Amino acid sequence: MKPRKAEFPPVELELGDIQGGIISAYGKMGFPKARYMLFEAGNGADGRAFVEALRPRITTARRWPSSKGLSTGANPQARPDCTLNIAFTFWGLLALNVPTRTLRGMPDEFIDGMAARAPILGDDILDNKPEHWDPVWQPDAPKPHMLVMLNARADERGQPLPALEAMTRFVLQAAEAAGDVRLLEGHRGDDSRWQDLTAIYAPNADGTARPTPTEHFGFVDAIGDPVFEGQYPGGEETLRCIGQGAVDGRGNWRPLATGEFILGWPDEAQEVAGGAMPLDFSRNGSFIAYRKLHQHVDAWDQWIAARARDLAVTWGIDNPAEAEAMLKAKMAGRWPDGVPLSLAPTVADWHAFNQRMTQGSAEWLAAITSFTYLDDTDGAKCPVTAHIRRANTRDMLDPLWDRPPEKRMGSALNNRRRILRRGLPYGGRGRADGEHGIVMLSHCANLFRQFEFVQQQWMNYGLDFNAGNDACPIVGAHAPGARFVIASPGKGKPPFIASGLPQFVSTRGGDYFFAPSMTALRMIGQGMVDPT
Template identity: 30%
Template sequence: MPVDLKATLIDPADPTYKPLLDNLQGNIIKAHGRMHTASLFLRFTGTPAVVKKWISDFARQYVTSTSAQIEQAKKYRNGKDGGIFGNFFLTALGYQNSQLGIMPRDRQASFNAGMKNVRIQDRLGDPPVEQWESGFQQDIHALAFLADDNEARLKAACDTVTASLNGVATVLTKEHGVRWLNDKEEDIEPFGYRDGVSQPVFLKGSTESPGETRWDPSASLELVLVEDPNVPGRDCYGSFLVFRKLEQDVRKFNEQVSRLAQALGTTADLAGAYVVGRFKDGTPVTLSDKPGTIEPRQHIDFDYEQDTEGARCPFHAHIRKTNPRGDTGRLAQPGIPLEQERRHRIARRGQPYGNPNGGAAGLLFLCFQSDISLQFEFIQSSWANGIHFVKMNGGLDGVIGQGTQVPDGPLWCKTYGSLDETIGFDFSDVIKLKGGDYFFAPSVAFLQGLGTTGSAR
């Protein structure tokens, strides 16, 4: 019997889910957690038989199933080496070029079009492809992803993989990510704010689930999983991946935060929290005007029901724009069920790149979903870029919003919790897209089976 994708908080020890977890690539329903990552973007040059054989070999040696990932996590918690982690993803062009099999066009129009498509660029507000980094301007067929806590071992694996690609594929670009940590060993992004907070939770017993009262982080498998169309009827599932390299202008961000603080007559800490929606330690600004004043579980367990006028957390704050926690039905479109809004969520798996001590830096943004158009594209185009969401003339998301800002910028409260006095301030243009693409994460069975005679196409 097929797995029920509407299931939430599944128990990985339940034998019902074993075939799914054995065939599902890791990092989709649970983050891999490694310190260092390497992403090799490939364009196939070999014959179909050579390409298939190489993918099969790579999958058998490096690609980590969800079952294996869970076992690796147990070893790590017991003080042992979790080992190297791997994924392999294909673009629509990769399926077509290598004759591996073509994804059904009626399933994912966005995936088949690709991120370089003019229609999609217009929808997302992205800069022209000619302004992307050169490696991303070319036709990408696949992404080989490796991660490890041991940086030297990761480098050696990358060198081995790169050498094995002779006559198989060209490496268009390599991207290296590394976790940035604060003094509490918590993940942060280059602007200095807690990262990876408030993710959809798929597995029973996950530490991300705080015993919620206001916000339920649980998510059904259908949020991120779809059947792998090339191996139907075998509990084989995959997921659609969005990759975007986002360069973050840390200096400009800090300068704008300082100017906003001066204009409001407040601290830089509170001004930055207005922009992001959280203080750097993760405290939601809708709950407090100071960091470190609430229980850590409330960093996840909150909504905006007590802040419907945006007097504490602005409607254009980044986390309110990208996860409105019921604002859609409360304010934008009264009557819209919360579950309809929650259907747009994504599983974020990105990692910073660059040096925390200076120089170019940003985020290697990755997210998994079952529907690119309904999830990532909707969040970016309708919410982050939507100047009238959740409030008319509310403005762009100050962090990732792209497009034309409202005249004189969105409004900000001079006094926390009061709308008596507001000012307009244009906080924007602190992140620049350097390139990316849409991928599919095929099942492990499909990848490993490519090297056998008569394998599915």
Template identity: 25%
Template sequence: MALEFLKRIFNPDKVSIELEEIQALVLRSRPIPYYGTVALLEIKDATQAKQMLKDLLPLINSAKDWHQNDGSSVFITFTYNGLEKIGVPQDSLDSFPESFKEGMAKRATFLNDVGVNDPKNWEKDFKNKNIHIAAAVIANSVEDWKKKLEEFRTKLDQNKGVELLISQDFGATEEVKNVFGYRDGISNPEIEGSGIDVPEGFDSPLKAGEFVLGYPGEGDITKPYPQPEILGKNGSFMIFRKYQSQVADFNKYLKDNTNSPEEAELLGAKMVGRWKSGAPLILAPEKDDEKIGGDADKNNAFSFKDDEFGKK
């Protein structure tokens, strides 16, 4: 089945946030297909690490052209320990939220990371308290990915202030199926002020403050953000998790709770909200419709207008 992808419409007259101060991947959809590498880094020497950041800046894309998913992008983010290690002043560190300061392991009970998911059972690399930086390279072609990754690695190799702890490649084909077999990569939150021009029939963009610090959110309130402004404004918080998907258990649950393969498919669609083709349940309530699933003008053209409680 051929799949079509909706090109997000950009209108420069609708830009009201500082795109050049925001990292591209905060607003940009993943390209389709995509190829990438994520790396976790430890800061060994703060002075040399600062120099590495200066060297990396030319590789990090701003969100100025977020709507163009061509070429490659580099993304970089810090843990609280990383900001502390590189020498961010204490009064600035104090302005970060407690949940960020504590880190994921200490908040295990809030995140239901108990039992088999307890931090003591995490892979060894992710128990390391010296994960200071997470960086990612992502591109829409093998050639662009390898070229940008080589540039990134060269910058790291030339600097002894940062040590690579772990890296892992990732990617997806044009089909963009998740591990459960469902069409993925269809929807991406649209952000007001980014220049997005939402087609008729789609939901309104989200207020910038829901994702980008320093702007009003849906409640029309600009929440406190890390200081000084040059550090906090236009930033965003990122969650990095590696998890195991229990595909066999999911399929067994569908089979055990239905009376036929058709019923199992419907139950799965109700749990996911889409059929495997990508057709949303609200537009194809009884059976899968590959035409809708592959039609970029339809597979995301729905809202909660006729589904107020989100049951579909």
């Protein structure tokens, strides 16, 4: 697999106009702690004053010095100890007196809000229903207007640097000084005033601790984030797009179009999507689907242990630990450390893969993303309904997959469904209140075409994978009788049907937000949005 030679000059993004959380996954860049706060503005003038107070401290996408030696470009900035970003719901923009002629250009799903879209998202069944959400997200609670996101660095003991508390005080003082701007409480967890997040830590021998890239089910998370034009400087983008961009039918990779994630830029259809007027209000902004997802860790552990014993008997696996690892890998599409089944379909292959290169090294990280699915159309290596195969179908849905390579379409149908994943875990295993899961922020240019499509069609249905109504085995909505079918791994071994799937992940809140550019933030804060 190789990068495709660029056909056009490289994209130069206006990094100083784009909020940093769009371009950068802070959790993977040395900011393992986060705090998300929701605010309601009682009137437009006070809400705008709050935005104006925060605006000079907003973290943009301007690059800071990299520990990996990446270019910072012409105008580098110092690495902060705590970042600050802001986004708005439709009701928030309305409350801040953004003109209706501007707001009517916003997409329907953003105007509706997440709770109203429950039937599309699978949030109308089981305990996903909004009635089970955290009090702050309940449909009859005050509507959140603004989402303030803080991401902080941590010390060697895994404690957030003092900058997190300092930035929190700054935000709260700005709200108080603005007047009628109220912090919305009702988050389940340690502090109902906000949602605290943290990477999962592992102890070191010397008493210090290190953040790990895992989530509560034990998988290395957020490996396959898409790479798009302008995201990385110089040749770094060309290298990173392998396995994480768009692929043609001949094994060539390229970055995805910027307009799939940031408004005002050409997308994969080579179109600049229409947006709210004036154009500068939409340009360089991005939509966010905020999802608080509770993980049923005990149910996961119990079900995995029981079904792994069945798998061991069915396939003749003598080692119980290997049977558990195999079952988890088949459900996720990757082994717990992130190595994909497509590259290492057996336990022996997995161990051999990790013996060939240092786990976690740059070489290893590049290798575990560089694969496609056309050599595994029947799912013998990686089940066609495994989680990562649903989330990023790569070339699996190529309608011309059986044609010669030069006539194939590669990932063309998948390229328009990608999302940028941000966020961190919350809580921890063993908590008496059961508070543990992930807050996922999905950035995209079109909530309906990207986030909602993947959530509805690929996570909660299996039609595109010839699996009827079978949902994703990990994050899907599992009605009674749900099952997960694993194809035969070879001659003499039957398929394995993992029956009785319980609900492993449940929605606990969320909404749709718009993260404006710095230009648009100035318009909003100064009340100068002019749609004409």
